Amino acid sequence: MNRLNKLFASKNNNLLSIYFTAGYPALNTTVDIAEALEKAGADFLEIGFPYSDPVADGPTIQHSSEVALENGMSLKVLFEELAELRSRVSIPILLMGYFNPIAQYGIERFCKKAAEVGVDGIIVPDLPIYEYENMYSSYFIDNGLSNIFLVTPQTSEERIRKIDDLSSSFIYLLSSSTITGYNLKLSDSVEDYYKRITAMKLNNPTVIGFGITDSSSFAKACNYANGAIIGSRFVKLLGEDGYIDKIDGFVKGIRP
Amino acid sequence: MKIKVCGLKHPENIEAVTALQPDYVGFIFYGKSPRYMAGLPVGALKTIPASIRKTGVFVNESAENIEKLIAEYGFDAIQLHGDESPEFCAKFKGKVTVIKAFGLNENFDFEQLKDYANNIDLFLFDTKTKEYGGSGKTFDWAILDQYKLDIPFFLSGGIGPENIAEVKNITHPQFYGVDLNSRFEIEPGLKNIEKLKDAFNIVKNKTQMKYGVNEQGYYGDFGGAYIPEMLYPNVEELRQQYLNIINDEGFKAEFDDLLKNYVGRPSPLYHAKRYSEKYGANIFFKREDLNHTGSHKINNAIGQILLAKRLGKKRIIAETGAGQHGVATATVCALMGIECVVYMGEIDMARQAPNVSRMKMLGAKVIPATSGSKTLKDATNEALRDWIGNPVDTHYIIGSVVGPYPYPDMVARFQSIISAETKKQLVEHTGSELPQYVLACVGGGSNAMGMFYHFLDDESVKLVAVEAAGKGVNSGESAATTALGNEGVLHGSRTILMQTEDGQVVEPYSISAGLDYPGIGPQHAHLFKSHRGEYVSITDDEALQAGLLCCQLEGIIPAIETAHALAQLEKMKFEANDNVVICISGRGDKDLDTYIKYFNY
Known part of the structure; x- marks a missing residue:
């Protein structure tokens, strides 16, 4: 049982997760930011590693990825920064990024290294179910890493069941079919979709992401899932001067 | 090579066979056949896609009855297995595809076929037996060399899993396809889907086995569909539909006409x-x-716009580098009266200004890609992002043999x-x-x-x-x-x-x-x-x-x-x-x- 499973076993509502891009706004900030987020009360974190062609991301996270790459961020550099992660941060940590940098690093090597520095789970939006199941799942399982799958309002029930079977910590529900960084509009159809998921009584907990920007959208999302994830809005904060001191206020502003 | 599967009579089995996309399916209206389809409800044939020709098989049936059954079951073709005369066949020519069957042996007189040449569409050559209908046995295919008419023929009689590959060695110019029946059955009239599937793979992939795409979308180590879940429904819809659509006779006719x-x-x-x-x-x-439009790009743009129409899409997006694919896409959208949005790198827009104007004249909206390096790969990223946000009504016309499966294929x-x-x-x-x-x-x-x-x-x-x-x-x-x-x-x-x-x-x-x-x-x-x-x-x-x-x-x-x-x-x-x-x-x-x-x- 990794830290993620323990977290969901002990707390099953209002979980707050924060995403940020490693290497943004500067190198050697990853663990500082993670530590500040833990102190402010975040329940778990997603650390993004940058890619040149982030198809699922909107302008904010695209920009943070570009800056991070210019700063020299890479998986090699990230794992060096994360070497001191577990001496300073104890909440669950996920790495999130696109498949090609992982493929170049070596998938088996990536999983081993992630486990070694104390990472608990991986989110790779463009790694499909078929390839995960048939080619790579053993590397994740052998290293005690949870692979997190995304579900959208268009995902069929049959496919959600399959994802539930393959998941071992939580399922990432997208608020709508969109790239990152857009505001959540809680229309009737979105509500129907959340209700449909709830009615399926899945084995895994669910967390809602994409379009969560403030305390009100966070609270709404938590009506239908075990927690919610904030990404672009936090990445914007990291672009401001003195961001490290603003982290506490930001987190408390989301979940008073 | 065409494939006809004959002797169907169970609704669920019919559905499973048609899912394999044969070119013809046959239903036998002959009381003495163990595959007689008596009692099969008319509705059981309604769900068969238009790309598959429904064939009624008759033995010395009256013209009135045949006409009645054509109307009732909506047959596209009839296969006449008795002693029907050329004049009898002529009554149906032009209304449905007329297939005349003959049993062959080493003494067969090919001269007798001449009188049929103007009155039918296809011959079907089976093994000669005392009874009417198939025998499940092969004849010596070498005698086909004696057939010199220019009417194409189906080969029938004893084609089974062990000799299906040999069929591919037949080089007769009029060899049209194979008729599969008793050697692919669990019992008379109930087809063995697994065996048929293997046979279809052998026949249909003849030209594409080694270098073509497999069911998962791979060419050897390459291909697949590495896409985020947000794109999955769009791409999956295409994957499920593209072969059915582009193999449909109506689609082919429209595509060929425009080309x-x-x-x-x-x-x-x-x-x-x-x-x-x-x-x-x-x-x-x-x-x-x-x-037209000055390059090969138009071939693909025409194909995809016809496909998008059949998928019921109302809006087209595309990426372009030099603007050739963007112009081709804007052209076919104008032709079909469909909204068109083209993504183009900001730098490319400056380098290829005349093509930007061309697209605009053709009614397309050109959106600059300002992310990343502001060229073709970024235009592609922007088009994919657009598609993520518009999963239902939009088709993405990719301009090259790239992208997630099924695009390259x-x-x-x-x-x-x-x-x-x-x-x-x-x-x-x-x-x-x-x-x-x-x-x-x-x-x-x-x-x-x-x-x-x-x-x-x-x-x-x-x-x-x-x-x-x-x-x-x-x-x-x-x-x-x-x-x-x-x-x-x-x-x-x-x-x-x-x-x-x-x-x-x-x-x-x-x-x-x-x-x-x-x-x-x-x-x-x-x-x-x-x-x-x-x-x-x-x-x-x-x-x-x-x-x-x-x-x-x-x-x-x-x-x-x-x-x-x-x-x-x-x-x-x-x-x-x-x-x-x-x-x-x-x-x-x-x-x-x-x-x-x-x-x-």
């Missing part, structure tokens, strides 16, 4: 005499530059018209459909894949793909993907791409915007890795010189993309009798500025 009357196909295969003299071989130009099929025509035209020019060499330029690789497609399994034909070396392969400014890249994932498929050690995509360079792409299609990656194709590269300077040479020797101004393929001729050694085909993928009007500046005209 002929709108695009101006077939494009000529021109014997370039002065080139032939210069290079000491028979050089042929496949003139895709003469297509779908685009290759639409472009394969290039090699299909070339084979026929070569027979007229040279007496053989096979040349010694086929050359084409490769960016993503759609003209090359269209040019190679029908030659893939003819291993004697050498396939030469020419990439853009830019200012030199090792200059740091190049787009020679196979020379500089390695395996990874780009735009949804596993392929070969130019990237850093850390897996970041490298921005390529070529003077030709159409070749300025950091990857190649997954099927090209497979042809490269398996050594089926030879992948070479040509610099900017070499290409421009070759482009000018083509103007001056043949009076043809080629696109700079195409000029890369022409330049490769300088580096090859030919035998005097070699036949060489080069795909002239596009015309050079769009490149006049570049040519003029380079040569100071």
Whole structure:
């Protein structure tokens, strides 16, 4: 049982997760930011590693990825920064990024290294179910890493069941079919979709992401899932001067 | 080769058989047959897709009854298995496809078939038996050589899992397809789907087994669909539908009509005499530059717009580099009256301003891609982001054999018209459909894949793909993907791409915007890795010189993309009798500025 499973076993509502891009706004900030987020009360974190062609991301996270790459961020550099992660941060940590940098690093090597520095789970939006199941799942399982799958309002029930079977910590529900960084509009159809998921009584907990920007959208999302994830809005904060001191206020502003 | 599955009578089994997409399915109306379909409800045939011809099989039935059953069950074809006369057959000719069956043995008199020639559409040759109908036994196929009429025929009688592969050796020019029945059954009238599936794979994949795509969308190690979940429903809808749609007779007819009357196909295969003299071989130009809109891109755009219409899409998006694919897409959207949005890198928009205006005149909205390097790969990213946000009503017309499966296969099929025509035209020019060499330029690789497609399994034909070396392969400014890249994932498929050690995509360079792409299609990656194709590269300077040479020797101004393929001729050694085909993928009007500046005209 990794830290993620323990977290969901002990707390099953209002979980707050924060995403940020490693290497943004500067190198050697990853663990500082993670530590500040833990102190402010975040329940778990997603650390993004940058890619040149982030198809699922909107302008904010695209920009943070570009800056991070210019700063020299890479998986090699990230794992060096994360070497001191577990001496300073104890909440669950996920790495999130696109498949090609992982493929170049070596998938088996990536999983081993992630486990070694104390990472608990991986989110790779463009790694499909078929390839995960048939080619790579053993590397994740052998290293005690949870692979997190995304579900959208268009995902069929049959496919959600399959994802539930393959998941071992939580399922990432997208608020709508969109790239990152857009505001959540809680229309009737979105509500129907959340209700449909709830009615399926899945084995895994669910967390809602994409379009969560403030305390009100966070609270709404938590009506239908075990927690919610904030990404672009936090990445914007990291672009401001003195961001490290603003982290506490930001987190408390989301979940008073 | 067509496939007919005959003797169906159980509704669920019919559904499973039609899912395999045979060309014909047959229902037997003969009381003495164990496959007699008496009692099968009319509705059981209603769900059969229009692309599959429903065939009623009769033995000495009255014309009135046949007519009644055609109306009731909606048969597209009838198969007459008794002693029906030519006059009897003539009553149905033109209303439905008429198939007349004959039992053959070594004493069969082929003369008797002559009287039927004008009154039927197809023959079906079975093994001669005392009873009417099939025997489940084969006859000596060698006697088919005695059949000289020009009516195509189905082969029937005893074709089973163990001899289906031998059928592929039959070279008779009128051999139309196989009729599968009793040797693929669990019991009479109940077909064994697994056995049929294997047989279909053997027959249908005849030309595509080795280098074609498998069910998961892979060509060897390459391909697949590496896409975020947000794109899954869009891509999955296409995957499930594309083969059904493009194999549908109505689709094919509309596609062929537009290619002929709108695009101006077939494009000529021109014997370039002065080139032939210069290079000491028979050089042929496949003139895709003469297509409407000036390049091969229109073939794919027409195919995909017809597909989008059948999927009920209301809005089209596309990416473009030089603007050729954007213009082709804007053109077909104007033709069909569908909204069109084209993403183009901000830098490319400045470099290719005339094409931006063209697209706007055609009614398209051109949106600059301002992310990343602001060129083709970023335009592709922006188009994918648009598609994520518009999952229901929008179709994305990808312009090359790249992207997640099924795009590489779908685009290759639409472009394969290039090699299909070339084979026929070569027979007229040279007496053989096979040349010694086929050359084409490769960016993503759609003209090359269209040019190679029908030659893939003819291993004697050498396939030469020419990439853009830019200012030199090792200059740091190049787009020679196979020379500089390695395996990874780009735009949804596993392929070969130019990237850093850390897996970041490298921005390529070529003077030709159409070749300025950091990857190649997954099927090209497979042809490269398996050594089926030879992948070479040509610099900017070499290409421009070759482009000018083509103007001056043949009076043809080629696109700079195409000029890369022409330049490769300088580096090859030919035998005097070699036949060489080069795909002239596009015309050079769009490149006049570049040519003029380079040569100071």
